[in-house]
Amino acid sequence: xxxxxxTSIAIALFGTVNAQTSEARGIEIAKAxxxxxxxxxxxxxxxxxxxxxxxxxxxxRLLTTxxxxxxxxxxxxxxxxxxxxxxxxxxxxxxxxxxGSDDQWLxxxxxxxxxxxxxxxxSGPFVxxxxxxEDLSSQEIEKYTYKFVEEKGNLLTVEQDPVxxxxxxxxxxxxxxxxxxYRFEKVEFYDRKNSLLKTLTYSNYKQYKNKYWRAGVFxxxxxxxxxxxxxxxxxxxxxxxxxxxxxSQAALKxxxx
Amino acid sequence: xxxxxxxYSSLFVFILNINRIQAQTENVKKVIHDFELEVEAEYxxxxxxxxxxxxxxxxxxxxxxPEYSIQWNEGYESVNLTGFFRLDRDEERTHWDIxxxxxxxxxxxxxxxxxxxxxxxxxxxxxxxxxxxxxxDQVESFDGEDKLGQPMAQFTWxxxxxxxxxLFYLPYHRKRTFPGEKGRLRFPLAIDKDDIKYESSAEExxxxxxxxxxxxxxxxxxxxxxxxxxxxxxxxxxxxxxNINAFxxxxxxxGIDLQxxxxxxxxxxxxxxxxxxxxxxxxxxxxxxxxxSNIDGNGLDIGILGxxxxxxxxxxxxxxxxxxxxxxxxIAFNDTQDTSILIGGLTDLDQSSKIFSIxxxxxxxxxxxxxxxxxxxxxxxxxxxxxxxxxxxSFLKLSISKFF
Numbered sequence: 001x002x003x004x005x006x007t008s009i010a011i012a013l014f015g016t017v018n019a020q021t022s023e024a025r026g027i028e029i030a031k032a033x034x035x036x037x038x039x040x041x042x043x044x045x046x047x048x049x050x051x052x053x054x055x056x057x058x059x060x061r062l063l064t065t066x067x068x069x070x071x072x073x074x075x076x077x078x079x080x081x082x083x084x085x086x087x088x089x090x091x092x093x094x095x096x097x098x099x100g101s102d103d104q105w106l107x108x109x110x111x112x113x114x115x116x117x118x119x120x121x122x123s124g125p126f127v128x129x130x131x132x133x134e135d136l137s138s139q140e141i142e143k144y145t146y147k148f149v150e151e152k153g154n155l156l157t158v159e160q161d162p163v164x165x166x167x168x169x170x171x172x173x174x175x176x177x178x179x180x181x182y183r184f185e186k187v188e189f190y191d192r193k194n195s196l197l198k199t200l201t202y203s204n205y206k207q208y209k210n211k212y213w214r215a216g217v218f219x220x221x222x223x224x225x226x227x228x229x230x231x232x233x234x235x236x237x238x239x240x241x242x243x244x245x246x247x248s249q250a251a252l253k254x255x256x257x
Numbered sequence: 258x259x260x261x262x263x264x265y266s267s268l269f270v271f272i273l274n275i276n277r278i279q280a281q282t283e284n285v286k287k288v289i290h291d292f293e294l295e296v297e298a299e300y301x302x303x304x305x306x307x308x309x310x311x312x313x314x315x316x317x318x319x320x321x322x323p324e325y326s327i328q329w330n331e332g333y334e335s336v337n338l339t340g341f342f343r344l345d346r347d348e349e350r351t352h353w354d355i356x357x358x359x360x361x362x363x364x365x366x367x368x369x370x371x372x373x374x375x376x377x378x379x380x381x382x383x384x385x386x387x388x389x390x391x392x393x394d395q396v397e398s399f400d401g402e403d404k405l406g407q408p409m410a411q412f413t414w415x416x417x418x419x420x421x422x423x424l425f426y427l428p429y430h431r432k433r434t435f436p437g438e439k440g441r442l443r444f445p446l447a448i449d450k451d452d453i454k455y456e457s458s459a460e461e462x463x464x465x466x467x468x469x470x471x472x473x474x475x476x477x478x479x480x481x482x483x484x485x486x487x488x489x490x491x492x493x494x495x496x497x498x499x500n501i502n503a504f505x506x507x508x509x510x511x512g513i514d515l516q517x518x519x520x521x522x523x524x525x526x527x528x529x530x531x532x533x534x535x536x537x538x539x540x541x542x543x544x545x546x547x548x549x550s551n552i553d554g555n556g557l558d559i560g561i562l563g564x565x566x567x568x569x570x571x572x573x574x575x576x577x578x579x580x581x582x583x584x585x586x587x588i589a590f591n592d593t594q595d596t597s598i599l600i601g602g603l604t605d606l607d608q609s610s611k612i613f614s615i616x617x618x619x620x621x622x623x624x625x626x627x628x629x630x631x632x633x634x635x636x637x638x639x640x641x642x643x644x645x646x647x648x649x650x651s652f653l654k655l656s657i658s659k660f661f
Contacts, residue, residue, distance in 0.1 A: 051593050059593045059623065085293060085660035086626040087595065101520075103473070111402055112377040116478045120521040121550035124558065128593040168551070240331075245365050249471070250415045254363065257326060257337055 026146025026158045033182035034141055040212050042068050042242035046235045051129050054226040059084075061127060066240075067138075068247050074098050075138040076247040080255045089256035093247060094119075096138040101164075105249060107256040114249055123168025130198060130220040130229040132168055135189075144172075154179040170194045180205070183213040191224075198222050208238050288329045295322040299656040303441050308649040311438045318345040322356075333363040339406075343397070349437030349447070350396040356406045368413040373406035376425075378469060378482060380516040380525045381542040383564045383583035383603060387512035387527045389484045390467060392431040399442060399632055400614075405431045420472025427465040430455075430487040430505065441650045446501060453491045453503045456534065463487050463507070480514040492535055506533040521548050525564070538569040544583070556591030562601070580606045594620045608638035624661070630654040 020028075049061040062082040069075055074096030081090045089109030096102045102119040122134040144160035151157075156176045162169055168191065175186040184202050191197040204216030218231040245251065301316040320343040328335040339356040359372030376390040390407055397403035408429045415421035435448040457463040465486020472479060488508040493501055510531040517524040528541035544564025552559060562585035570579065585601035598617040605611070613633040620626050630653075637648035 053593070084620060084623050086620055086624075086658070088293065088660075112375045113379075114377075115380070116473070116516055116518050116523070118518055118521050118523065118548060121548065121558065123554075124551035125556040125591050128556065128591055128595070168554075243365075244417055245415075248415045248417075248421070250368055250413050250421060254332075254361070254368070257335075 022148040023146060025148035026160075027141070029148065029156050029158050029176055029178075029182065030141055030144070030146055030160070032178075033176055033184075034139075036181035036183075037212060038069075038071070040069055040209070040238060042066070042238070042240055042246075044235075044237040044240050044242070045214075045233050048232040048234070049127070049129060050230045050232070052228040052230070061129075066242060066246065068242050068244065074102070074140050076244075077138065078247055078252065078255055091252055091256040093249065093252040094137065095247075096140060098140045098142040102137060105252055107252045109256040112253070114252060120166060122164065122166050130222045130225075130227055131231075134162075134167055134169075135200070135220075149173065155185060156182075168192065169197070181207075181211065181213045183215070196223055206236075208236055212238070286329075286331070288327060289332070291324075291326045291328075293324045294661040295324075295658050296320075296661070297322070297656055297658040299654060301652055301654045303650060303652045305649040305651055307441070308646070309443070309445055312441055312443075313346055313439055316346050316350075316441075318343060318350070320344075335361050337361065345396075347396070347437050347440035349435065349450075350440055352396065352434065354394065354405055356404075358406065366414055366416055368411075368415075370409070370411040370413075373408050374411065375404050375406065376409075376411070378480060378512070378514060379527050380478070380514045380523075381527045381544060381564055382525075382546070382562055382585065383544075383601070384542050384566055385527075386529045386540055386542060387480070387482060387514045389482075389489055389510060389512070390425060390427070392433055392489050394434050396434045396436055396440070405434070407431065420470060423467075423469040423471075425467040425469075427467060427486060428462070430461040430463060430465065432461070432505075433489070433491060441652070442647050444501065444646050448501065448503065453505060455487060456504055456506045457487060461487070476518050478516045478518070480512075482512045482514075484508070484510045484512075488531075488533065492533075506535050508533045521550065522546070536570070540566075540568040540570070542566050546587075548587075551591075556589075558587075558589040558591060560587040560589075561585070562587065566603075582606060605638070605641075608641060609636040610638045610641055610644055611635040612644075621657075624659060626658045626660070628654075628656045628658075630656075 044064065044066050047063045047065055049063065050058050052058045061084065064080045064082065066078040067075055077094050079092045081087050091107040093105045094102055104117050104119045106115045106117045108115065123132050125131070126133055126136055143163055145163065147159040149157040149159050154177055156178055158174050158176065160172045160174055169189050170192055171190045173188040174184060176182045177185050183205060186202070187200040188196060189198040198220055200218060200220045202215035202218060205213050206216060207213050214233065214236055216233050220229045222228065297320040299318045299320065301318070303314050307314065320341070323340045324338065326335055326337045338358045341356050342353040343351060345351045355373050357374050359370050359374045361368065361370045377388055379385050379387040385401065391404035392407065393401045394403040394405050395401065407427060410426040412424040413421060432450045432453060435450055436443040438447045440447070455461065463486060467482065467484040469480060469482040486507065487505045491503045492506050493503045495501055508531050510529055512527070512529045515526045523546040525545065526541070526543045530539050531537070542564055544562065546560055546562050548558055548560040550558045562583070564583040566581045566583065568579040581603055583601060583603045585599065588598040590596040596619040598615070601614045603612045613635060614631065616628070616630045618626060618628040633651045634644070634648050637644050639645050
């Protein structure tokens with residue numbers, strides 16, 4: 001790890017990539033981004049999801065997302081729907097794993113049932129939006145292989161190929177901002193036929209605790225269907241001190257009531 | 258009815274008191290109130306001629322479900338209320354209930370709930386054997402998924418390493434609801450729920466207990482439970498004149514539920530052993546669910562379900578599922594309106610009886626929801642002790658809900 005930091009400092013200082021393969025540089029950037037975001041411990045955020053169809057008609061969902069950072073394994077997250085009202089209280093608990101499939105439970109408030117669900121469906125849309133499940137799951141280094149593509153000023157573009165054959169993508173092109181804690185500026189998604197499917201752009205960035213960059217707006221445009229989904233994040237809370245106990249099945253039931 | 262009112266009012270006073278004590282001792286930072294109301298209009302049509310006198314063909318109905326919750330102490334303490342009222346042509350289906358009214362406190366690994374609450378246990382789709390805490394609100398739906406609020410003290414301890422332990426103290430038994438004279442899906446003589454007595458001399462005030470441990474290990478989710486108290490299912494006996502004698506026995510029931518989640522497969526098992534003075538038996542449901550996901554690249558999921566049901570009670574099983582196979586399909590469009598369809602068929606391996614069902618739902622706009630349900634009783638064997646009474650009771654149900 002120390003070696004990587006030293007090399008990234010070296011790159012930052014001299015801007016040279018001479019003796020390095022594109023794979024090594026790609027993974028180095030991904031690791032630098034992970035490092036820059038380490039230590040946030042937990043967060044709670046309110047999310048408004050706006051779905052727009054090709055005729056411009058919109059529909060909205062409100063969700064609350066709680067995240068617990070884990071270093072030995074992937075993060076844990078709890079998502080609770082607040083609207084539309086007929087699905088209010090529907091919640092999911094996800095334990096992401098660096099290697100292998102994630103564990104996921106769904107809570108159905110009308111019958112108070114917790115159901116373990118398959119995390120096999122990575123490529124399917126999340127609640128009718130342009131975000132697939134895999135777009136919203138925790139970004140673990142181990143889930144991709146990397147190739148450095150280009151550097152333009154402070155922007156670095158890295159090709160990321162999903163390890164899991166069940167992914168809906170052949171590759172993503174991720175643009176990092178190396179001057180702003182390696183935050184994501186843009187992601188382009190290529191479908192299984194390797195044609196451009198979607199573009200995700202991040203805007204309204206804010207820095208929390210002097211370290212963590214969080215975008216206020218995610219805009220996902222599907223170029224093939226001309227549909228669009230916008231995520232608006234508000235009330236980021238990094239002071240909640242959530243623990244493992246806030247991510248248990250008992251907590252899942254409480255969240256949905 | 259009188260005891261019900263006393264029960265609710267004493268619980269309510271109790272909860273108000275807790276509320277006041279909390280308000281005094283805690284420096285409450287933020288209190289969150291939440292109110293929601295669902296108004297549902299339903300129309301049920303039975304297209305076959307009624308088997309018994311006084312039964313109708315058309316049943317328009319209205320139901321109200323208000324929900325209120327108040328949370329404080331960063332959500333670690335709350336009071337939650339869900340009420341229910343239905344107006345129907347069948348006076349027994351016209352009923353009200355407090356589905357939930359409980360105070361809850363959470364501290365790290367501990368959780369305490371006091372009041373009326375609904376608890377669900379189990380993994381299978383066609384029958385819910387393990388699920389025993391709440392009484393079934395039989396007049397509400399044929400599938401038995403609607404439940405009456407159960408008074409309880411529930412104590413939960415959960416940890417990552419050891420799983421979840423639930424202890425239940427259940428001080429009061431609720432009697433099952435049954436359709437009245439004008440209702441469908443009943444026996445030749447309508448059962449008056451107050452005619453069903455208890456084996457226990459303490460009757461509904463018998464102090465019952467239950468325990469459950471659940472945990473997950475990789476792909477395995479497992480639950481083991483035990484219940485000791487007044488059974489939720491009445492035992493029916495018939496004399497030579499055909500009169501029904503029914504009572505709630507004191508039972509011991511041990512249950513196990515298991516799900517293995519592997520890729521797109523969900524393997525499921527639920528099994529119980531129930532013993533009482535009058536009857537000991539074993540029952541199980543085992544099956545699988547497999548989902549073909551995102552078939553069209555647009556989010557269409559098609560799941561297939563298959564389950565085998567066995568009940569040692571044979572024809573006395575109130576569920577009528579003694580040696581049956583269930584096939585079904587769950588279709589989810591994952592569109593903005595959350596359109597979904599569930600189709601199922603239950604076929605008896607010993608007799609000709611078959612039950613088909615379809616349930617579909619779709620959101621309309623942002624605060625409306627439309628649902629369709631149909632149940633078809635087909636070729637019901639006249640030897641079927643329970644089901645033969647329902648052979649004329651195939652129905653189509655349309656409902657629309659508005660959420661405020």
